Amino acid sequence: MSLTRRQVTSAALAAVPLVGRSPDRRRTLYIAGDSTAAQKFADAAPETGWGMALPFFLRKEIAVSNQAVNGRSSKSFVDEGRLDAILATIRPHDLLLVQFAHNDEKSDDPTRYTEPWTTYQDCLRRYVEGARAHGARPVLATPVERRRFDADGNAVPTHGDYPAAMRALAAQERVPLLDIEALSLALWQSLGVEATKTYFNWTGTEQDNTHFNPPGAIAVARLVARELPRTRVLARHDVVRLHQDIPTSWITWPPA
Numbered sequence: 306m307s308l309t310r311r312q313v314t315s316a317a318l319a320a321v322p323l324v325g326r327s328p329d330r331r332r333t334l335y336i337a338g339d340s341t342a343a344q345k346f347a348d349a350a351p352e353t354g355w356g357m358a359l360p361f362f363l364r365k366e367i368a369v370s371n372q373a374v375n376g377r378s379s380k381s382f383v384d385e386g387r388l389d390a391i392l393a394t395i396r397p398h399d400l401l402l403v404q405f406a407h408n409d410e411k412s413d414d415p416t417r418y419t420e421p422w423t424t425y426q427d428c429l430r431r432y433v434e435g436a437r438a439h440g441a442r443p444v445l446a447t448p449v450e451r452r453r454f455d456a457d458g459n460a461v462p463t464h465g466d467y468p469a470a471m472r473a474l475a476a477q478e479r480v481p482l483l484d485i486e487a488l489s490l491a492l493w494q495s496l497g498v499e500a501t502k503t504y505f506n507w508t509g510t511e512q513d514n515t516h517f518n519p520p521g522a523i524a525v526a527r528l529v530a531r532e533l534p535r536t537r538v539l540a541r542h543d544v545v546r547l548h549q550d551i552p553t554s555w556i557t558w559p560p561a
Contacts (some may be wrong), residue, residue: 331366334359335391337382337432338373338404340516341449341525346561352506352513353522353556355449355529361551362530364543378408378417379428388435397440400538402529403432404485406448406467407515421466426474433478444538445475447486449525452493452505452514460494460501462486483532489525519553527551 336342342356356371363369372391374382382388382405395401405428409419419425429445436443447468453461462468468486475482493501504521506513517525531547533539 331368332398332400333368333370333396334363334400334402335395336369336371336373336402336404337388337391338402338446339377339407340373340375341407342371342373342404343375344371344373345558347558348561350558351508351518352516353519353558355517355522355525357556358519358523358526358551359529361523361555362526362544362546363539364545367539367543373404376408376417377405378411378419379403379405379425379432380409380419381417383428383431384416388432392435392439395436395439395441399436399439399441400444401432401436401441402444402446402483403429404446404448405429406464406471409467410465421470425467425470429471429474430478433474433480442481442538444481444483444533444536445471446483446529446532447471449485450489450493452501454493454498458498460490462490481536481538483529483536483538485525485528485532488528488532492524492528519556522556523551523553 336356336359338356341354343354344357345352345354354371354373356369356373360369372387374387377385377387391401408417409425412418419428433443448464450460451463453463455461464486472482472484474480496504504517504524506516506518527547530544534541534544
């Protein structure tokens with residue numbers, strides 16, 4: 306049965322277990338982030354957020370509530386009340402995975418812009434403190450890298466000081482860090498200039514070096530999944546299929 310955009314959002318929030326269950330109940334991993342992680346709909350296909358593929362790597366007892374939204378920064382996500390909506394439903398033992406920077410970098414837009422070492426870190430602290438106040442565990446993920454190569458074919462970073470600012474905050478606040486920026490940059494380097502095109506949203510009408518198609522979303526979700534047990538956010542038995550091919554046919558886009 307096809308789901309509308311509203312039904313998908315409602316279903317994500319409905320995945321939250323009831324209060325009062327034992328700690329071994331089904332946990333929910335919330336994703337707060339931007340378009341690189343967000344749920345996409347039929348009108349955007351084949352564009353795919355890595356959050357759409359993450360459930361394939363987690364055992365069924367770990368639910369994923371993908372609350373990432375196109376175009377949001379760490380600031381605008383808070384200002385629009387989206388963090389408050391998550392905190393209204395998050396429960397003890399749940400996880401809040403936070404990935405922002407792509408839109409924080411837009412200095413010409415005061416509704417989204419943050420400065421790496423001040424307002425960006427201040428915003429991220431709100432996610433950390435909010436999750437902890439509800440007995441949930443915050444997890445920070447540096448922003449996945451764009452597809453950009455120099456003239457010599459070297460993959461180059463595009464996020465300035467934002468990843469370093471997040472790393473510093475994670476160390477200061479003792480928050481698990483998934484260094485997806487470094488891992489994705491290394492992956493794009495290993496694939497090279499031409500092969501990476503098959504991971505990004507390159508179509509007959511556009512050459513998108515920021516957003517992913519199904520293979521790219523699956524590859525980035527695999528990076529995230531690998532880091533979750535390595536950083537002891539999840540147990541090893543919570544993560545599945547790390548060494549298996551995930552069929553791209555598993556990716557679906559609900560109607561808008």
